[in-house]
Amino acid sequence: MFDGTNTYEYADMRKGYHPDWNSYIFNYKRGEVKSFLISSARFWCDQFHIDGLRVDAVSSMLRLDYSREAGEWEPNEFGGNGNIEAIAFIKDLNETLYRDFPYIQTIAEEASDWPGISKPTFMDGLGFGMKWMMGWMHDTLDYFKLDPLFRSMQQDKFSFSMMYFYDESFMLPLSHDEVVHGKSPMIYKMPGDDWQKFANLRLMFTYMFMHPGAKLLFMGNEFAATKEWNYTTELQWDLLKIESHAGMRKTVQALNEIYKNNPALYELQFDPKGFEWVEINKREEAVIAFKRKGLKPENDVLVIMNMTPVPRHQFPIHVAGKKGWKEIFNSDAKKYGGAGDLTNTSIILHPQDEKGEWSQVLLNLPALSAIVLA
Numbered sequence: 001m002f003d004g005t006n007t008y009e010y011a012d013m014r015k016g017y018h019p020d021w022n023s024y025i026f027n028y029k030r031g032e033v034k035s036f037l038i039s040s041a042r043f044w045c046d047q048f049h050i051d052g053l054r055v056d057a058v059s060s061m062l063r064l065d066y067s068r069e070a071g072e073w074e075p076n077e078f079g080g081n082g083n084i085e086a087i088a089f090i091k092d093l094n095e096t097l098y099r100d101f102p103y104i105q106t107i108a109e110e111a112s113d114w115p116g117i118s119k120p121t122f123m124d125g126l127g128f129g130m131k132w133m134m135g136w137m138h139d140t141l142d143y144f145k146l147d148p149l150f151r152s153m154q155q156d157k158f159s160f161s162m163m164y165f166y167d168e169s170f171m172l173p174l175s176h177d178e179v180v181h182g183k184s185p186m187i188y189k190m191p192g193d194d195w196q197k198f199a200n201l202r203l204m205f206t207y208m209f210m211h212p213g214a215k216l217l218f219m220g221n222e223f224a225a226t227k228e229w230n231y232t233t234e235l236q237w238d239l240l241k242i243e244s245h246a247g248m249r250k251t252v253q254a255l256n257e258i259y260k261n262n263p264a265l266y267e268l269q270f271d272p273k274g275f276e277w278v279e280i281n282k283r284e285e286a287v288i289a290f291k292r293k294g295l296k297p298e299n300d301v302l303v304i305m306n307m308t309p310v311p312r313h314q315f316p317i318h319v320a321g322k323k324g325w326k327e328i329f330n331s332d333a334k335k336y337g338g339a340g341d342l343t344n345t346s347i348i349l350h351p352q353d354e355k356g357e358w359s360q361v362l363l364n365l366p367a368l369s370a371i372v373l374a
Helices: 031-047 058-062 084-100 134-145 148-159 161-167 194-210 237-241 243-261
Strands: 052-055 105-108 130-132 170-174 214-217 275-282 287-292 301-306 312-320 327-330 349-351 358-365 369-373
Touching: 031 052, 031 084, 058 084, 084 105, 134 148, 134 161, 134 170, 134 194, 148 161, 148 275, 148 287, 161 275, 194 214, 194 243, 194 301, 194 369, 237 243, 243 327, 275 301, 275 312, 287 312, 301 312, 301 358, 358 369
Parallel strands: 052 105, 105 130, 130 170, 170 214
Antiparallel strands: 275 287, 287 301, 301 369, 312 358, 327 369, 349 358
16 A cells, blocks of 8 residues: 555455455556566565575465455456466566575475476476475374374374375475474473483484475574574573583484485485385384485485383384494484483394395484484
């Protein structure tokens, strides 16, 4: 309403007003508005050299019927519910940014089944580099909030993410949205006493870093902030004086190093060849194992997670491929705040077939922990 008329927003409030957030919606049809928005995005990349842009609430941009009942929206000229002008704008935005800044990422916060969010525009996609994997976030938090006693009954929720992972190029988001508005900080989402809360959180972060997809960890999560995020104050840096919080920071630091230094964790992360379930039938024990695979078999990484507070001694895992494994990470290590009493200093492979393609390894699995073998 810059001059008393609808300048930047649609004049028709069926398209121009957002009922959820009490805000106007940009008129994506107007060249001036598109120019303003794309110029703004370019400015951040050009002048501030940012690594990427996350676009909020993409679902509400794409759909004319978003949060609207019948009669509160008008179909497009083809009779559908897509906002054709917004779709064209998003494609133009992504094409422009990737043309001028090919090394950035544009990331869509979009939680519906709209196809091709992260597909290139020449493949009839919207052109985003990645899409937030909101389903993974909800299922993961629901699973880890459970008392470990009940996790064996919810394993399908845990493994469901890989059923649709390759539909898009996904980013795993533990974002600001999960630690505001009474949702509680990440550490207090975890069940059990203080020791178990920290063990559970280290286990969940290890799962996140080892799961295919890019990672998004909101500030404060890396040292287990005990308060919800508040934009008016600084983070709780004083918590790093406490051993358990300092251990959490070291855990995330180590996971970043592993992620960076093991090609199997990123080379084929959006390719079905890059992931393999190794053990998903030990429901009663709630032990889950999977392999991350790269371009070279010798770079494979094996991840084993013990989802209960019961330590497992010499637990059998059957795995194909490599002739030798070594433990490169244990979320229960003392330096991370764990007990540090169960490790795998020497892993012996027991051949299970004549060709030696399958082997059994016997592993010590600490309570509520994950180990990573390379």
